[in-house]
Structures are given as C-alpha cells and as structure tokens.
Amino acid sequence: MTEEWSARALTTKDIAEKPDLFLSGHRACAGCAPATVMRLIMKATRGPTIVTQATGCMEVVSSIYPYTSWATPWLHTAFENAAANASGIEAALKIMKKKGRIKQEHVDVIALAGDGGTYDIGIQALSGAVERGHDFLFVLYDNEAYMNTGIQRSGGTPLGAATSTSPAGTVMPGKLERKKPIAEIMVAHEMPYVATASPYYWRDLLTKVRKGLEVNGPAFLHVLAPCPRGWRSDPAKSIEYSKLAVESCVFPLWESVNGQCQLSVPSKLIALAPQKKKPVTDYLQGQGRFRHLFTPQNKRLLEEIQRITDERWQRLLKKCQTA
Amino acid sequence: MKSIVKQEIIALNGDEAVAYAVKQSDVDVVAAYPITPQTIIVEKFSEYVANGEVQTEFVCTESEHSALTACLAASVTGARTFTASASAGLALMHEMLFVTSGCRAPVVMAIANRALSAPLNIHGDQSDSMAQRDSGWIQMYVESTQEAYDSIIQAFRIAEDLQVLLPVIVGLDGFTLSHSLENVKALPDDIVKKFVGTRQLPLVATHEGKSAPFKLDPENPMTMGPIAFPDYYFEFKRQQEEAMKNALAVIQKVNSEYAEVSGRSYGNGLTDVYCLEDAEVAVVCLGSTAGTIKTVVDELRQEGIKAGLLRIRTFRPLPVEEIRRALENVKAIAVMDKSMSFGGNGGAVFHEVRHVLYDVKAHPYVVNYIYGLGGRDTSPRELRRVYEDLQRILQTQRVKKPIQYLGLRE
Amino acid sequence: MNSREKSWKEIAPAGVCSKSSSGFLTGDWKTYMPVRDLEKCTHCLLCVLFCPDGAIRWKPEKADIDFDYNYCKGCGICANECPTKAITMKLEQE
Numbered sequence: 015m016t017e018e019w020s021a022r023a024l025t026t027k028d029i030a031e032k033p034d035l036f037l038s039g040h041r042a043c044a045g046c047a048p049a050t051v052m053r054l055i056m057k058a059t060r061g062p063t064i065v066t067q068a069t070g071c072m073e074v075v076s077s078i079y080p081y082t083s084w085a086t087p088w089l090h091t092a093f094e095n096a097a098a099n100a101s102g103i104e105a106a107l108k109i110m111k112k113k114g115r116i117k118q119e120h121v122d123v124i125a126l127a128g129d130g131g132t133y134d135i136g137i138q139a140l141s142g143a144v145e146r147g148h149d150f151l152f153v154l155y156d157n158e159a160y161m162n163t164g165i166q167r168s169g170g171t172p173l174g175a176a177t178s179t180s181p182a183g184t185v186m187p188g189k190l191e192r193k194k195p196i197a198e199i200m201v202a203h204e205m206p207y208v209a210t211a212s213p214y215y216w217r218d219l220l221t222k223v224r225k226g227l228e229v230n231g232p233a234f235l236h237v238l239a240p241c242p243r244g245w246r247s248d249p250a251k252s253i254e255y256s257k258l259a260v261e262s263c264v265f266p267l268w269e270s271v272n273g274q275c276q277l278s279v280p281s282k283l284i285a286l287a288p289q290k291k292k293p294v295t296d297y298l299q300g301q302g303r304f305r306h307l308f309t310p311q312n313k314r315l316l317e318e319i320q321r322i323t324d325e326r327w328q329r330l331l332k333k334c335q336t337a
Numbered sequence: 338m339k340s341i342v343k344q345e346i347i348a349l350n351g352d353e354a355v356a357y358a359v360k361q362s363d364v365d366v367v368a369a370y371p372i373t374p375q376t377i378i379v380e381k382f383s384e385y386v387a388n389g390e391v392q393t394e395f396v397c398t399e400s401e402h403s404a405l406t407a408c409l410a411a412s413v414t415g416a417r418t419f420t421a422s423a424s425a426g427l428a429l430m431h432e433m434l435f436v437t438s439g440c441r442a443p444v445v446m447a448i449a450n451r452a453l454s455a456p457l458n459i460h461g462d463q464s465d466s467m468a469q470r471d472s473g474w475i476q477m478y479v480e481s482t483q484e485a486y487d488s489i490i491q492a493f494r495i496a497e498d499l500q501v502l503l504p505v506i507v508g509l510d511g512f513t514l515s516h517s518l519e520n521v522k523a524l525p526d527d528i529v530k531k532f533v534g535t536r537q538l539p540l541v542a543t544h545e546g547k548s549a550p551f552k553l554d555p556e557n558p559m560t561m562g563p564i565a566f567p568d569y570y571f572e573f574k575r576q577q578e579e580a581m582k583n584a585l586a587v588i589q590k591v592n593s594e595y596a597e598v599s600g601r602s603y604g605n606g607l608t609d610v611y612c613l614e615d616a617e618v619a620v621v622c623l624g625s626t627a628g629t630i631k632t633v634v635d636e637l638r639q640e641g642i643k644a645g646l647l648r649i650r651t652f653r654p655l656p657v658e659e660i661r662r663a664l665e666n667v668k669a670i671a672v673m674d675k676s677m678s679f680g681g682n683g684g685a686v687f688h689e690v691r692h693v694l695y696d697v698k699a700h701p702y703v704v705n706y707i708y709g710l711g712g713r714d715t716s717p718r719e720l721r722r723v724y725e726d727l728q729r730i731l732q733t734q735r736v737k738k739p740i741q742y743l744g745l746r747e
Numbered sequence: 748m749n750s751r752e753k754s755w756k757e758i759a760p761a762g763v764c765s766k767s768s769s770g771f772l773t774g775d776w777k778t779y780m781p782v783r784d785l786e787k788c789t790h791c792l793l794c795v796l797f798c799p800d801g802a803i804r805w806k807p808e809k810a811d812i813d814f815d816y817n818y819c820k821g822c823g824i825c826a827n828e829c830p831t832k833a834i835t836m837k838l839e840q841e
C-alpha cells in the first residue's frame with residue numbers, strides 16, 4: 015500500500031510522526047548533515063522500498079557489521095556502481111513481478127551515493143542506468159569531497175576549497191577547478207526528473223524525493239549536505255550552511271520536469287527580490303576549507319568565486335524563464 | 338536408472354550453445370556487455386528476447402563492471418542471473434568478482450577464454466579466467482561445444498545449491514570453441530527447466546530477529562554487503578572456503594544426475610581421464626586442447642607407448658583427490674598451461690598439480706609447457722613432442738628444461 | 748559482546764547484519780547536551796527533523812518531544828536551528 019500525501023502542505027508533525035527508517039545509533043560524526051539528509055529521504059518514502067548505496071560515509075557509518083541502521087532492504091556492493099545495483103534490482107523486480115513472484119504492487123528503488131560515487135567514479139554507471147531508463151531514484155548527497163577516506167577532492171569540490179589532495183599551500187590556493195555541474199549533466203540526459211535540494215528547506219527536499227519516486231523512470235536528486243569535519247565548520251551550523259548556500263545562490267534550488275526547468279520557492283524568492291541575494295562571503299566565511307581565501311593574495315580567487323556564482327545564477331534564471 | 342531423453346541435434350557454435358542453454362534454463366535477468374569472442378552469446382540472446390522466446394529481463398549495461406554488478410544485485414533480489422564476458426571485460430569485472438562471491442550470489446557466467454592485453458589480442462588463451470582464480474568463483478573449463486551447452490545448465494544447479502551458493506564461471510576456449518560449429522545434442526525445453534528447477538533461497542537471521550529467505554524483500558528487510566572490520570571479515574572468508582569444499586561433492590552429484598537424463602558424463606564432473614590407468618607418461622590440460630591430445634594418445638598407444646591424459650574440468654575448487662589418484666602412478670607428467678604467471682616459475686596449473694603431487698611417495702617428474710598464448714595454434718605433432726620429451730626424461734632420469742614454451746619462436 | 752565469540756559456522760553468510768544499530772548507544776560521544784526551555788518551545792518540531800541522529804522524537808501520547816540522550820552526540824544543530832532559541836547547549840555533567 016503506497017502512502018499518499020494529501021494535497022495540503024506537509025507539516026513538521028506529518029514528518030515527525032512517521033517512524034524513522036534510518037535508525038539512530040549510526041556512527042556519523044556529530045553535526046553530520048548527510049545523516050539528516052538520509053533521515054529525511056527515508057521519511058519521504060511512500061511504501062515498499064529497496065535502498066542500494068555506494069561506498070562512502072553514509073554507507074560505512076550505517077552498516078558496521080553486525081549493526082545496521084537500515085529498516086528497509088539494503089544493498090552495498092562497491093563504490094562506483096550504486097546506479098548499476100539499482101539497475102539490477104529494478105530488472106529483477108520487473109521480471110519477477112511478471113512471473114508472479116513478487117507480492118507487492120510496486121517497490122521503489124532508491125540509489126544513494128556521495129559526490130565520490132556520483133561525479134567521478136560513479137558517473138559511468140549513473141549515465142548508463144539513466145540512458146536505459148530504469149525506474150529508480152538516484153540521490154546524490156554532496157558533501158563536496160571524498161570525506162570518508164579523509165577529505166580528498168572530488169569533481170564536486172568547489173573552486174578554491176582546501177582538501178587533502180588540493181590543499182591551500184604557498185603556491186596553490188586550494189582546488190583550481192570548478193565544481194562539475196552534475197545536475198545540468200543529468201538534465202542533458204533528457205531524463206524525466208532532475209532537482210536540487212538542501213536539508214534546511216526540508217519541505218522542498220521531501221516533496222522532491224516523493225516526486226522522484228513517483229516518476230516512472232529515472233530521477234536524479236542533488237542534495238547539498240555540509241560536512242563539519244571536511245568543511246572545518248561548526249557542527250552546530252551544518253544545517254545553517256545548507257541555507258546560506260541557497261541564499262547566496264552558490265547552490266540554487268530548482269527542478270527540471272521533462273526538461274522544463276523551474277526555480278523552487280527559496281530560490282524564486284531571491285530571483286524576485288535580488289536584494290535578498292547574499293554575497294558568497296556570507297557563506298564561505300566560517301568554513302575552514304575557505305579560510306585561505308580571506309587573505310590579500312587570494313582576493314582574486316574570492317572574486318572569481320563570486321563571478322562564477324553570479325554567472326551560473328544568471329544562466330539558471332534564463333533557463334527557468336521559459337517555463 | 339532413468340531413461341535418457343530424446344534429444345534434438347542442432348548445429349551450434351560454442352557461443353550459440355551457451356545462449357541456447359541459457360534460453361532453456363528459465364533465467365530471470367541477463368545483464369551483459371559484448372566483447373569478442375563472446376559477442377554471439379549476447380547477440381543470440383538478444384534475438385530470443387526480441388522474438389519473445391524467453392521470459393528474461395535483458396539489460397545492455399554500459400560496461401562489464403556494471404554487467405556483473407547488475408547480475409549480482411538482481412541475484413540478491415531473488416532472480417536467476419547470467420552474464421558472459423572474456424579477456425579485458427572479465428578483467429574489468431575483477432573487483433566485482435570478489436564482491437559477487439563474497440555476497441554468495443549464484444551468478445553463472447560464460448567466459449569465452451581470450452588473451453589479455455597488451456598487446457591487444459582477440460584470440461583464445463586462458464589468461465583471462467586463470468587470472469581470476471582467487472576470486473572465489475567455481476571455475477569449469479570445457480572441451481567441446483557440447484560440453485559448453487551441458488555445463489551451463491549444470492552450472493545453475495551447482496551455483497544455487499544451498500551447500501554451495503557460489504558463482505560459477507564456465508570457460509570455453511575463444512574461437513576454438515566459441516566459434517566452432519558442432520552437432521550439439523540439445524535436451525528438450527521442459528527437461529532442462531525441470532533439471533534447473535526453481536531457485537531455492539537459504540534462510541538467514543536478519544537484524545529484526547526474523548529468519549527470512551536471503552533476498553532483498555520489503556517484507557523482510559535485511560542489510561547486505563556491510564563493512565566488516567578485522568573482528569569479523571576473516572570468518573566470512575572461511576565460510577566461502579567451506580562452500581568451495583562442498584562444491585566438490587555437488588559438482589559430482591550434478592554431473593551424474595545430468596548423465597541420467599542426457600547420457601553424457603564428463604569424468605566424474607571434476608576431472609576426466611583418458612588412458613590413464615596404466616600410463617607411464619601423461620599430459621594434464623584444461624579445455625579444448627584435450628581433444629587434440631586424445632588423438633595423439635591414440636597414436637602413441639598404437640605404437641605401444643603407455644601414454645595418457647588427465648583433463649581437469651573443474652579447476653576451482655581444485656579436485657585434489659582426483660588429481661592425486663589419477664597421477665600418483667604416472668612416472669613423468671607434463672602440465673600444459675594456456676596462460677602465464679609472470680615471474681612465477683611456471684604456469685598456474687603447473688603449480689597446482691605439482692603441489693598436489695608433492696606428497697605422493699613415487700614423486701613423479703612434473704614439467705611445464707606454456708602454449709597457445711594469444712591464440713597460437715598447437716599441432717598434434719607439437720603435442721606428440723611433449724610425450725617424446727617425457728619419455729626422454731624417463732630414459733635419462735633427468736629433466737633438462739622444467740619449463741618450456743610450445744610453439745614459441747625462440 | 749558475546750557475538751564477538753561467534754565462530755564462522757554461526758554467523759549468517761554474505762554479511763547479513765544481525766543487529767539493529769539502535770542497540771549501539773552513541774550518547775557517550777557528547778560533551779555538550781541540549782537543554783530545552785519549555786516556556787520558549789513552540790513545538791515547531793524542526794529539531795526533530797534536523798537532528799542527524801534522530802535523537803529528538805515526537806511522542807504523540809505526550810503531545811511533546813523527547814530528547815533521547817542515549818543517541819544525542821551533542822552537535823548543537825537543534826539549538827542553532829530552533830527559531831525561538833528554546834534550546835541551549837550545556838556542558839554535560841557526570
């Protein structure tokens with residue numbers, strides 16, 4: 015029996031009343047926003063669900079044998095293949111249903127991966143699974159580096175961020191490459207549903223997870239998930255940073271439904287009232303990974319970050335205007 | 338003794354025979370990526386799918402790594418799965434081979450044995466699957482197209498046996514078997530379906546305190562593929578080894594059950610002997626070369642030479658007892674390797690046979706011939722030379738060259 | 748833990764997990780603990796949603812929330828996000 019959400023806006027009570035399917039007792043760091051994201055995603059499930067996950071922080075902290083934090087069926091195999099796992103599970107469910115071996119009316123398949131298992135090593139399997147049109151939801155929880163193995167840079171690490179493989183040194187000020195526009199890459203696959211989300215905007219996130227599950231075909235959700243350890247930020251502020259990222263337009267919220275792009279409410283409000291757009295420095299300061307940018311010799315890089323943020327924001331506005 | 342069923346004779350090459358066997362085996366999911374010389378398996382199967390001749394979900398993955406992943410994931414969801422590969426494709430799957438056996442998923446995979454790069458070579462040798470012998474997969478090497486057909490059907494039974502639960506590789510020599518046409522005796526559809534049966538699942542204890550069938554099922558949630566720290570990992574690996582041990586008996590059982598229905602048996606399923614009972618000199622090999630060697634043995638026997646052949650059909654698990662029993666009275670043995678273990682002082686099969694014979698009181702001479710790499714053909718004359726070398730060893734009681742390369746331009 | 752003594756013959760194959768993580772209490776990780784001022788709390792339940800550990804639970808029978816200090820790691824997200832600043836982080840006393 016799939017659970018229908020009523021037409022009225024979701025309340026915190028609606029969500030708080032649902033039992034957690036991502037259980038307490040996992041070994042994530044204190045203040046881990048990806049853990050909040052896991053909890054929220056699982057709150058948005060609508061019925062029988064199978065979860066498959068790539069190697070990464072959330073996979074490791076939730077499945078330390080003999081303990082598991084997953085109240086749903088859950089499979090992990092390797093780092094680069096969450097989407098291939100999902101493909102296999104979906105294919106099995108499809109054929110077994112045809113042969114009368116599945117009792118459930120429908121089973122949702124969710125693939126979870128970090129930026130490691132999505133932008134870089136995972137992109138092949140993701141692209142292939144989407145091209146083949148499997149019915150599953152892929153959620154990228156983006157903490158912007160290979161956090162589990164020690165904060166190494168990924169394709170999702172933003173420009174200027176210091177990581178263990180792109181440290182801020184005397185000659186090189188952190189990562190010199192831009193953050194790969196992964197959600198736009200997925201839109202270019204002409205897939206039914208792509209969206210970005212942030213845990214502070216919980217209602218937006220939950221609605222998008224649900225929308226992704228409801229799509230008959232592949233759906234992709236990119237969720238920003240601050241990591242206090244890797245970002246060298248105050249653990250208490252992890253959710254706040256996910257808000258500042260949206261308010262400064264570093265991480266705008268939008269969705270693409272069959273290629274039609276539209277801004278989500280939190281970003282739409284900024285589009286309508288540009289004075290509300292915060293400077294990137296509001297977001298960057300307080301994060302130790304960007305601390306070196308606030309020195310005179312790196313002033314140019316800070317300006318570059320603002321410029322790129324504005325450019326991407328303008329491009330997004332243009333794309334969403336045709337909706 | 339059940340009566341042998343009437344079988345249709347179909348002209349099939351090795352790849353086609355594999356595809357045909359898969360077609361009949363009620364496979365749920367096939368996820369595969371093409372690579373020479375396995376492509377015909379995938380193509381033939383696509384035809385079956387396109388014509389509605391199979392009830393199988395066919396996934397054309399974007400790489401072999403994803404193909405095996407998808408098969409593994411489908412398998413632990415409860416589906417019967419199959420895939421095929423060779424050479425670089427199998428190499429690309431390397432990581433997932435270990436994961437598949439670690440997850441105890443009974444995936445069946447046909448390997449059209451082919452050389453590994455570099456340089457690039459599309460022809461047949463056994464380096465691809467030999468390089469994966471530590472991965473926890475059962476490995477069988479077939480001598481003929483007929484055996485390829487038979488072994489695929491048997492493989493599902495072996496893999497899914499509750500005492501085993503290990504994935505199986507069936508290796509057929511690239512081009513030599515994969516592309517060679519034979520008159521294959523095919524069992525009727527209903528007989529094969531009955532033989533493979535429905536997949537049984539073991540019961541496992543879940544974190545909810547239930548005992549449930551081992552599969553991803555929202556009815557009985559369970560977590561598969563966790564991280565296991567040094568306090569647990571070792572125990573899981575020991576379990577896999579026990580499953581390998583159990584496979585020795587299961588492979589023999591399936592071989593004889595299959596013989597009752599088809600009239601065909603391959604030795605005892607683990608090894609096959611030819612003129613070995615009183616042999617003084619013998620050759621050990623895997624795969625199709627055995628066929629050529631048999632003609633050489635016949636010739637030598639005509640000349641009064643006590644020559645014999647041991648074909649190892651099941652390489653993993655290694656049939657230690659069978660190898661020892663077959664060879665313990667042979668005086669000089671040549672082990673043929675169609676692959677190399679660089680820097681290893683001989684090939685893999687040589688190492689393993691030698692180590693099995695180490696404790697044998699008679700302590701026979703055991704030498705190695707590396708041959709056929711990159712699809713280099715080996716003639717009966719060259720194989721006869723091997724037996725002549727063995728005889729010379731017995732005459733002189735000396736081994737001049739323990740490792741030789743048959744057919745190499747020195 | 749007696750499961751550490753289980754031999755390879757006793758554990759489920761393929762690493763199927765045998766215990767729920769709710770049996771693993773992470774509450775001893777914290778240095779600071781959240782303390783709520785009931786006067787200021789409006790029961791918005793944002794803390795319930797944002798807690799990474801699900802350590803704040805809505806109890807319908809009490810029509811109130813409950814802090815489960817057995818799992819709370821003391822990160823302070825609840826205090827930071829509370830719209831009325833009803834939660835403060837206090838040093839945990841023994």
